[in-house]
Amino acid sequence: MKRVVVTGRGSLTALGMDCATFDQRLMSGACGIGPISRFDPSALQIQIAAQIPGYQEADWFDEGQLSQLDRFAQYGMLAARQAIADARLPLQDEAIARRTAVLIGTGCGGQETQEQGYHRLYVQGAKRFHPFTVPKLIHSAVASQISIAHKVTGPVFTTSSACSSAGHAIGMSLLMLRAGMVDMAITGGTEACITFATVRAWEGLRVMARSVCRPFCKQRDGMVLGEGAAVLVLETLESAQARGVPILAELVGFGMSSDAHNLVQAHVDGPVAAMRAALADAGLLPEQIDYINAHGTGTTLNDQVETQAIQTVFAEHARTVAVSSTKSMHGHTLGAASAVESMACLAALQQQKVPPTIHFLDPDPHCALNIVQNQAQSMAIGAVMNNSFAFGGLNTSLIFKSPPS
């Protein structure tokens, strides 16, 4: 079976417009969550989110491009552009472009386009939609746009499984690379869900934090929506070695499962199965995982159930394995979460440092894990696990290791 490595990365999140800024702010425990500024949130109960600071679409795309690019696709395009440049992918070679995949996860797709269209239609009485409304809002638009921009002609599609969308995209890329279907994959996730209606809809679930996000902490009061995109370039080890490009990490394990239980209520069994499957796939024992980037949304139930799942899988090691939820800094980016948090895992491997859960006050006895609190912690890190557990009980778990020597 072919080994698969990471040779490029790109990101655009509340922690910054590129990976260097993301890493720096992540490890310094910076908070990307703040008052919503994209629209007037005064009529909302929840008025905070993790927005990309200073993002102006006109800075990156011309008017013609924007008529066909919803915000979620813009973010995906920009993160992909960074990752492709980072990996120095030779996509001008048609044979290589044919053996390259683009798999991008998104939970909401073109939410802003949909919302603005409906506002015009139902509120303003407009008689017609912009002609590109449909191609712009479809979930697969981002994968297509990346494929078109970089002339990638291999398998191209979008995965959508709520908060595990990017986990499934990265996992499917891994499987396709191992199977020899492709040699390279541009994969990750994107989400642009900070719109008036989306925030209002999330309010209805009564799981939203009012001021900050502090997962696994006794005083936690919910999650905070985040936006952005992160994209990895994955390729077979032999391809990376033949090209002589730097290897950032090895993707060694992927597990997925379904709770088959409830659309919103988390369950222990599914996450346990996903983590165990990832460990088995990687050929690792639980003791060999040094850091878990938890799903850790900050809701009462998720963090409690995830703790139980980690305790079940890791047994005694559950007391020692370092755990953090970086959602406390970049928010919950939904369909992009697994990709954004893969960036945090890569930073952890590269810097041999665990990014913190910020705003942490007191430990919750129901979340008795070794939570890295408020400050990054230096330690030897050989293997890291990245969990995503989505609404609908759809779970993914990825395991990255330091690059093969």
Place this chain on the structure above:
Amino acid sequence: MSENIQETVFDIFAKYATLKREEFTLETSLLAAGMDSLDAVEILFALEDRFDITIPNPSSVTEATFGDVVQLVTSLVAAKESESTP
């Protein structure tokens, strides 16, 4: 309608044409002005939105001349105004 329909139509064309605005004539075709069928779809939308008219699906938009479009819009606007006259 008091506004100059031709001027407004040309303003909309100018957003998509590669040809300069001052080189537009009524004989210029959309194709010759550098517009493709996707541009045409956006232009039709912009015209409908601007004049509050509905343009029937054309057979070939890009081969139409600017004059054809101005004439079509003028007739649709006139038809709309006569309908709304009490």
